Amino acid sequence: MAKITYIEHDGTEHVIDVKNGLTVMEGAVKNNVPGIDADCGGACACATCHVYVDEAWRGKTGEKSAMEESMLDFAENVEDNSRLSCQIKVSDALDGLVVRMPESQH
Amino acid sequence: MSDPAAHVVILGAGHAGGTAAALLRQYGHAGPITLVGDEPIAPYQRPPLSKAWLKGEADADSLALKPVEFYAEHDIDFRPSTTALSLNRGAKTVALSDGSQLSYDVLILATGARAIALPIAGADLDGVMFLRTAADAEHLKATVGPGKKLAVVGGGYIGLEVAASGRALGADVVVLEREDRLLARVACEALSSFFKTYHERHAVSFELGATVTAFEGKDGHVTGVTLADGRTIACDAAVVGVGAAPNDEIARDSGLEVARGVVVDIEARTSDPAIFAIGDVAHRPMPIYGRMFRMESVPNALEGAKQAASAIVGRPPPPGETPWQWSDQYDLKLQIAGYAFDVDEILVRGDPATAKFAVFHLKGDLVQSVEAINSPPEFMMGKQLIGGRKPVDKARLADPSISMKEVAA
Numbered sequence: 001m002a003k004i005t006y007i008e009h010d011g012t013e014h015v016i017d018v019k020n021g022l023t024v025m026e027g028a029v030k031n032n033v034p035g036i037d038a039d040c041g042g043a044c045a046c047a048t049c050h051v052y053v054d055e056a057w058r059g060k061t062g063e064k065s066a067m068e069e070s071m072l073d074f075a076e077n078v079e080d081n082s083r084l085s086c087q088i089k090v091s092d093a094l095d096g097l098v099v100r101m102p103e104s105q106h
Numbered sequence: 107m108s109d110p111a112a113h114v115v116i117l118g119a120g121h122a123g124g125t126a127a128a129l130l131r132q133y134g135h136a137g138p139i140t141l142v143g144d145e146p147i148a149p150y151q152r153p154p155l156s157k158a159w160l161k162g163e164a165d166a167d168s169l170a171l172k173p174v175e176f177y178a179e180h181d182i183d184f185r186p187s188t189t190a191l192s193l194n195r196g197a198k199t200v201a202l203s204d205g206s207q208l209s210y211d212v213l214i215l216a217t218g219a220r221a222i223a224l225p226i227a228g229a230d231l232d233g234v235m236f237l238r239t240a241a242d243a244e245h246l247k248a249t250v251g252p253g254k255k256l257a258v259v260g261g262g263y264i265g266l267e268v269a270a271s272g273r274a275l276g277a278d279v280v281v282l283e284r285e286d287r288l289l290a291r292v293a294c295e296a297l298s299s300f301f302k303t304y305h306e307r308h309a310v311s312f313e314l315g316a317t318v319t320a321f322e323g324k325d326g327h328v329t330g331v332t333l334a335d336g337r338t339i340a341c342d343a344a345v346v347g348v349g350a351a352p353n354d355e356i357a358r359d360s361g362l363e364v365a366r367g368v369v370v371d372i373e374a375r376t377s378d379p380a381i382f383a384i385g386d387v388a389h390r391p392m393p394i395y396g397r398m399f400r401m402e403s404v405p406n407a408l409e410g411a412k413q414a415a416s417a418i419v420g421r422p423p424p425p426g427e428t429p430w431q432w433s434d435q436y437d438l439k440l441q442i443a444g445y446a447f448d449v450d451e452i453l454v455r456g457d458p459a460t461a462k463f464a465v466f467h468l469k470g471d472l473v474q475s476v477e478a479i480n481s482p483p484e485f486m487m488g489k490q491l492i493g494g495r496k497p498v499d500k501a502r503l504a505d506p507s508i509s510m511k512e513v514a515a
Contacts, residue, residue, distance in 0.1 A: 022168070031176075032128055032172065039404065039405050039408055043434060045432040045439065045441055047486065070482040073486075074490075074510075075486075106425065
């Protein structure tokens, strides 16, 4: 279980307990947190679950796969700490994770 | 226009209906919401049924759109195992299969589509299946496995995904297709032959130009598929994937305008202003092509849900969309953007032999659609070119040494 703070673009915070094994995307979608669309349901096919990972957590959220890198390359407002949240698996090590959302997922 | 106390009744608890209910709450709708579905379980994602789920890589929890307690927590009256029998638009009521009647202020038809059955002998044998619902997928998973023979009737995307998953489960797989190539209705020849070769390399066999005339059985269970040329292909199970038809009967019976689905406008509103139609059942406008059609895809279900929920709560409509869809087979990721309407040229970028290439469908110098195999840049940039209606230099597009960003610049 990890407590994850999702911060919408307008600053609204959602603190959610997410089960191990789910993805950061699933933690948001299943709890109706707005701002993460995840149109493809986690297939790494759409780049609509884009988040910015808080600097302190970048080391713990793992490396991007070539597919994720490639999808992100064409998303909007991409930064160094951009990730597709469907590609980050939740574990105890991510307890306290903070992610922020871009202005739009398109 | 919007009434915050309106009772919204949603008929159909698939991806479209379930998403519409959740979005209405997310957008702040305060009135009652009733979600009626004919399946016994809460809304779930169908795409994994022919992919990760069939291979045991996803469980029921991960399939669910929302946790089961979500509906009660958000005051959504979810009614499983319930079908709508008829619609009285004058009285604004719906008659349900449990004998009750629901009054609505706003109705959303999200009744989806059903798999088309083959009207041939033996189609009702045990082991002749569709893959539409979680129950279908359970049934299939319990039937196929190492040493079993699986016949797939229909060489479309569902059929090919089932074939790939069947191989992953260790079954012998044969695909029977009526046309002389795979994906005949939905993809160009380059893609058809690529998929055929790729599946053959994974030991799937094909019978093209093969019309299935009957299923044979013993003790009520399928044992083979008979073809028009007289041959019988032995099998332990058969999956029929030959298309789907919209569940538009109650709309039609109630006098709503219906074409190849329930006709709606850009807000997903039907010819009755109190009724919306979304997802597979909707026949809807697609402005970038200047025409109306019916689509079967998750992005289409989500878009309809956004349009209807936005209109109901009086929020601005979602930004214009570019339709897209995806398919996973083996280690292949296929991403498709747009539809190949009015195409006068097909251009292949990259080499199919490398399993990394994209097929662009052009009308003049406009990209109408792109089919990208293991090629996210071509998909992402292609989608933007389609949505932006931006002309491209075809010679540059055909040259994979020029990046997609430069091509689109």
